[in-house]
Amino acid sequence: MLRILLMLLLPFALFACTTTEIQDQVKAKNWFAVGEYDASHGFIEKSEKSLQKLSDKFADKSINYAEYLKGYKQALDSYCDIENAYILGVQGMTYRNICDRYPHGWAFYQDWISGRNSRAASM
Numbered sequence: 001m002l003r004i005l006l007m008l009l010l011p012f013a014l015f016a017c018t019t020t021e022i023q024d025q026v027k028a029k030n031w032f033a034v035g036e037y038d039a040s041h042g043f044i045e046k047s048e049k050s051l052q053k054l055s056d057k058f059a060d061k062s063i064n065y066a067e068y069l070k071g072y073k074q075a076l077d078s079y080c081d082i083e084n085a086y087i088l089g090v091q092g093m094t095y096r097n098i099c100d101r102y103p104h105g106w107a108f109y110q111d112w113i114s115g116r117n118s119r120a121a122s123m
Contacts, residue, residue, distance in 0.1 A: 026058040035071025039079050042088070044096050045072050082108055089115020 025033040031051070038046060046054070048065045055063045078084075080099035088095065089112040099108040 022054075023058050026054055029059060029062070029064070031064040031067040032071035035068040035073075036075040039072045039075035039098070042079060042093060042096055042098060044098060045069075080105075080108060082111065085109070085111035086115035086118075088112055090118055090120045092116070 022034060022037055025031075025037070034046075034051075034054075038044075046068065048063070051063050051065060051068055052061075055061060076098065080102050082104050085099075085108045095109065095112045097105075097109070099105045102108070
């Protein structure tokens, strides 16, 4: 029950974050946090070139792509938990097929579709 409550409140906490948060993390060279942010918001993993452009815009030229990938993987494991799929669908969250790399990726997508099409999504 607590887990479901947390999942229902999670989007409100996430909407409090803005791209300013990412800018601050890039300036601080916290590439792990940038990766976590991307995965926890359902974004597709950034390429090293894309991350470099972000760094060029908001910080100096150096990036740590390995740290970004580590943060992304950790948050992706949580995001792609099969129990989250239905709730993400009900909340109308966009799904970018980022869970396809997992054996349960297809099942995740099906649960997301079920949530998206449920009556709860239209309330």
